[in-house]
Amino acid sequence: MPSGAQKRQPKYQRIAAALKEAIAAGQYGPGDRLPGESELMGTYGVARMTARQAFAALQAEGLVEARKGAGVFVREFKVGLRRRGIQRLAVEVWGAGGSIWAADGHGRDPQVEFLGVSEKPAPAAVAAALGLPAGAIVRVRRRRFLLDAKPVMVATSYLDAALTAGTAIAEPDSGPGGIYARLADLGRKPVRFREEVRSRMPTPEEADGLGLTSGTPVVLVCRTAFTADGHAVEVNEMTLDASAYVLEYEFDAP
Amino acid sequence: MPSGAQKRQPKYQRIAAALKEAIAAGQYGPGDRLPGESELMGTYGVARMTARQAFAALQAEGLVEARKGAGVFVREFKVGLRRRGIQRLAVEVWGAGGSIWAADGHGRDPQVEFLGVSEKPAPAAVAAALGLPAGAIVRVRRRRFLLDAKPVMVATSYLDAALTAGTAIAEPDSGPGGIYARLADLGRKPVRFREEVRSRMPTPEEADGLGLTSGTPVVLVCRTAFTADGHAVEVNEMTLDASAYVLEYEFDAP
DNA sequence: CCCCTAAACATATCTAGACATCTACTTGAC
DNA sequence: GTCAAGTAGATGTCTAGATATGTTTAGGGG
Structure with missing residues (x-):
C-alpha cells in the first residue's frame, strides 16, 4: 500500500467504489458484464469473499444484478x-x-x-x-x-x-x-x-x-x-x- | 434433521426464517437483542459466516439492525x-x-x-x-x-x-x-x-x-x-x- | 461519587479453500 | 442441420479460522 493512503475504508468498499466509478464513467453500460469474482481477486489481490462483499454492496444499492452461473451485470432500468x-x-x-x-x-x-x-x-x-x-x-x-x-x-x-x-x-x-x-x-x-x-x-x-x-x-x-x-x-x-x-x-x- | 425435510433451502435462509418467525410471534419485540453470532453457531451448528449471512438477510429486509460491538436488534419503527x-x-x-x-x-x-x-x-x-x-x-x-x-x-x-x-x-x-x-x-x-x-x-x-x-x-x-x-x-x-x-x-x- | 481504565464480548473485516448449482458454449451423435 | 450431452466457468453456499474495532461492564483510583 503506497504511503498512508486511506486505510480507514475497508477493502471491499474501495473495490465497490472503484466499480461504481467505472460504471458512472460509462466504462460499463447498462446490461454490461462486470469483471468476475476471480478477476477482482487478481486485480486487487483479495480473497474471493472480499470480492463478493464488494458486489454485495453494489447489489444492496440496486446498481448491479448478479446472475448465477453467468456473472454480475450493470442493472438496466427500463422503468418509466x-x-x-x-x-x-x-x-x-x-x-x-x-x-x-x-x-x-x-x-x-x-x-x-x-x-x-x-x-x-x-x-x-x-x-x-x-x-x-x-x-x-x-x-x-x-x-x-x-x-x-x-x-x-x-x-x-x-x-x-x-x-x-x-x-x-x-x-x-x-x-x-x-x-x-x-x-x-x-x-x-x-x-x-x-x-x-x-x-x-x-x-x-x-x-x-x-x-x-x-x-x-x-x-x-x-x-x-x-x-x-x-x-x-x-x-x-x-x-x-x-x-x-x-x-x-x-x-x-x- | 428429521427425514427428508426441505433441504433445498440454504441453511442461512432457514435460520433467518426461524428468527423471523420468532420475531413475528413476539418472542423478540422491537428493540430487543437477538441471539448473537456465536449463539447461532452453537444452536444451529454452523460457521460464523453462515450465521452472519442469516442476519444479513434480515437486515436487507429492514427487519433487524446490527450495532457493532453490541449485537443485533429488532428494529423499532418510530412510525410515520x-x-x-x-x-x-x-x-x-x-x-x-x-x-x-x-x-x-x-x-x-x-x-x-x-x-x-x-x-x-x-x-x-x-x-x-x-x-x-x-x-x-x-x-x-x-x-x-x-x-x-x-x-x-x-x-x-x-x-x-x-x-x-x-x-x-x-x-x-x-x-x-x-x-x-x-x-x-x-x-x-x-x-x-x-x-x-x-x-x-x-x-x-x-x-x-x-x-x-x-x-x-x-x-x-x-x-x-x-x-x-x-x-x-x-x-x-x-x-x-x-x-x-x-x-x-x-x-x-x- | 465520578472518572478512567482494562477486560470481556460482540460485530466487522478478511483470508483460504471446498463443494454445489446454474449458464453458456462446445462438441458429438443422429 | 439439429438436438443432446458434455464441459468450462461463473456465482451460491459453507466451513474454519485470524485480525480489527467498537461497546459494555466491572473494577480501581482519585
Whole structure:
C-alpha cells in the first residue's frame, strides 16, 4: 500500500467504489458484464469473499444484478411507468415545464392479469377504513399488472361483500368501466380518493411475486375511494415495483 | 434433521426464517437483542459466516439492525410522519405566516436545519422544468429536517436566481410564510403543484446523511410549483427516510 | 461519587479453500 | 442441420479460522 493512503475504508468498499466509478464513467453500460469474482481477486489481490462483499454492496444499492452461473451485470432500468393520481386536461397548461424524471413509458400500458375474487373476513385496518364492524366479510379482488410479461404491481381491492353481492364486482370480469362504474350503478359512485404512499424493502414473498432483484424496494399505495356523502366504499392496496414506477400527483393550492 | 425435510433451502435462509418467525410471534419485540453470532453457531451448528449471512438477510429486509460491538436488534419503527400533499400547502397556512411543516407529524414538528443557500448552474432537468436555458444560474436552498434530533429528510429547492435576487429567498431566513409567501410578494404566487414520487435504495452518501440503517429505502419527492399563468417557479427535490414518512394525497374523481 | 481504565464480548473485516448449482458454449451423435 | 450431452466457468453456499474495532461492564483510583 503506497504511503498512508486511506486505510480507514475497508477493502471491499474501495473495490465497490472503484466499480461504481467505472460504471458512472460509462466504462460499463447498462446490461454490461462486470469483471468476475476471480478477476477482482487478481486485480486487487483479495480473497474471493472480499470480492463478493464488494458486489454485495453494489447489489444492496440496486446498481448491479448478479446472475448465477453467468456473472454480475450493470442493472438496466427500463422503468418509466407513470402512475397519475389525477388525469386532467390541464396537463397541457401545467405540463409546459416538463417532468423532472422523463419517463418515456408513453403508450405502453401494463397488461392486467386477474388473480381471483373471493370473500374473506376483513383485516382490521380495512374494516375500520370501510366503516364495517371488525371481522366483517369483504370481497377481495386480486390483480397483477405486467409490463412486457414482467410483473410490476400487485393490487388487492377490498369492498363490502354484502353491498356487492350479485353484481359484476363479484365476477372476474367487472364489466365496462370497471368496479367504479358498478359502484355508480349501485348509487355509490366514488367521487373522491385518498392515497397513502409508503416504501420499504419487500418480503421474500413480495420479491418473488414481483420478480424483484435484491436492492429494489416496493412502494405501497393504499387508495381509499369515497362517495359523495363521505363514506368509504373501496380500499385498494397496491404493491409496486419501485424501480418500475413514478407516481405523479397534481393539486391546487386551495 | 428429521427425514427428508426441505433441504433445498440454504441453511442461512432457514435460520433467518426461524428468527423471523420468532420475531413475528413476539418472542423478540422491537428493540430487543437477538441471539448473537456465536449463539447461532452453537444452536444451529454452523460457521460464523453462515450465521452472519442469516442476519444479513434480515437486515436487507429492514427487519433487524446490527450495532457493532453490541449485537443485533429488532428494529423499532418510530412510525410515520404524515406528509400531506394538500392541507399542508393550504393558502391559509403559509399565507398566515405559519410554517408549512407545522402540519407534519402528530404534534411533533420536525426541526429545520438550514444547510445553506447558494447560486449554481442549474442541473439540466431543473433548468428544463423551470423553463430556463441550459446552464442558467439558479438559487439553491438546502435544508435538513430532524425529528428527535434524527434526520428524516433533506430538501433542495431550486429557484431562478435572477428572479429571487435581493429577496429574503436569498437569505437563510426566508421570513414569515417561507419562500412561497416571498414568491407571492413578487407576484409569482404558486397556485398549483405537481409532485413526482419515486423510491430506491440510498447511495452511501444519502444513507450517511439521513442516518439510515441498511435495508431502508429513500423516497424521492420532486415538487414543481406553478404560478397561475402556468410557469414553474420552484423545483424542490426532497429525499426522505422511507421508514419515517407516509405520504398522503387526496383528489377528486376526474 | 465520578472518572478512567482494562477486560470481556460482540460485530466487522478478511483470508483460504471446498463443494454445489446454474449458464453458456462446445462438441458429438443422429 | 439439429438436438443432446458434455464441459468450462461463473456465482451460491459453507466451513474454519485470524485480525480489527467498537461497546459494555466491572473494577480501581482519585
